[in-house]
Amino acid sequence: MAEVVSEKVSVAVADGSSMDAFVARPTGPGKFPALLLFQEAFGVNSHIRDVAQRFAREGIVVIAPELFHRTAPAGLEIPYDQFPQAQPHLQALTPEAIKLDARAAYDWLQSQPHVMRDRIASVGFCFGGRVSFLANASLPLQAAVSFYGGGIAPALLGEIPSLHATMLFFWGALDKHIGREQIRSIAEACDTHNKTFVNVEISNADHAFFNDVRPNYNAEAAALGWKLTLSFLDLHILAPEKRTRVR
Numbered sequence: 012m013a014e015v016v017s018e019k020v021s022v023a024v025a026d027g028s029s030m031d032a033f034v035a036r037p038t039g040p041g042k043f044p045a046l047l048l049f050q051e052a053f054g055v056n057s058h059i060r061d062v063a064q065r066f067a068r069e070g071i072v073v074i075a076p077e078l079f080h081r082t083a084p085a086g087l088e089i090p091y092d093q094f095p096q097a098q099p100h101l102q103a104l105t106p107e108a109i110k111l112d113a114r115a116a117y118d119w120l121q122s123q124p125h126v127m128r129d130r131i132a133s134v135g136f137c138f139g140g141r142v143s144f145l146a147n148a149s150l151p152l153q154a155a156v157s158f159y160g161g162g163i164a165p166a167l168l169g170e171i172p173s174l175h176a177t178m179l180f181f182w183g184a185l186d187k188h189i190g191r192e193q194i195r196s197i198a199e200a201c202d203t204h205n206k207t208f209v210n211v212e213i214s215n216a217d218h219a220f221f222n223d224v225r226p227n228y229n230a231e232a233a234a235l236g237w238k239l240t241l242s243f244l245d246l247h248i249l250a251p252e253k254r255t256r257v258r
Contacts, residue, residue: 013038013039013068014037015036015038015067016038017064017067019032020032022076024111024112025111026111030112032055032076032077033060034074035060035073035075036072042124043071043127044126044248045072045123045126046132046133046244047120047133047134047143048134048139049076049078049133050078050135052100052138053097054079054086054089055088056088056089066134070249071248078109078139078142081104082100091224106167109146110148112142113145117150130248131152131248132154133147136222137158137219138162139160147175148170148174150175151175152176154179154243156179156240159182160180163193163197165193171197174206177207177209177247178207179209180197181213183212183216184212185217194210213232215231220232
């Protein structure tokens with residue numbers, strides 16, 4: 012495991028706004044793959060910062076942008092039991108604004124001397140899962156992961172023809188927020204447009220199963236999600252040269 016340093020940076024967005032972001036990176040010499048890490052609806056809080064540092068320990072430079080920067084003070088963290096506080100910020104964010112934010116974070120990574128510019132992926136959780144999907148539709152990523160990304164279907168199915176990289180989707184079968192018909196429509200649209208994707212539906216998992224400080228945390232499902240995500244990133248950004256033809 013790599014030693015990690017973290018910092019907060021400020022990133023200029025093309026619409027003239029300024030966006031703070033949490034960055035975690037390995038301390039060693041050389042260049043590293045990179046990751047756009049997208050928050051839940053509750054801000055870039057201690058959980059998201061912890062996930063960023065976990066990825067950084069795997070040898071990845073991670074940036075977690077504060078996506079509510081247009082409507083909230085820098086550093087906003089919303090308590091998990093106060094979701095209504097997040098709704099005005101969520102409602103104010105359009106897909107176009109999200110794409111601008113993703114682009115700004117991506118461009119920041121591209122400007123860093125310790126980043127491998129052709130090995131950048133995205134991962135997001137809940138609201139951030141939707142953002143990761145949109146990032147893949149608007150940026151030349153090498154891979155993208157969406158954990159229980161609500162709001163993709165039906166509103167954003169039109170973005171699927173623009174997906175650049177393989178998508179890894181995680182769903183909880185017990186999730187009342189995202190119905191089976193939404194999951195099915197996403198898969199069907201990806202098939203229709205010949206997009207490569209992986210669907211992982213965990214039968215005993217609920218929404219937010221990965222978050223170890225929320226009531227729906229499922230340790231077994233979270234461990235599986237983490238290992239599969241690392242394997243997926245290993246194939247696409249960490250060590251793609253290890254991919255071999257199966258005979």
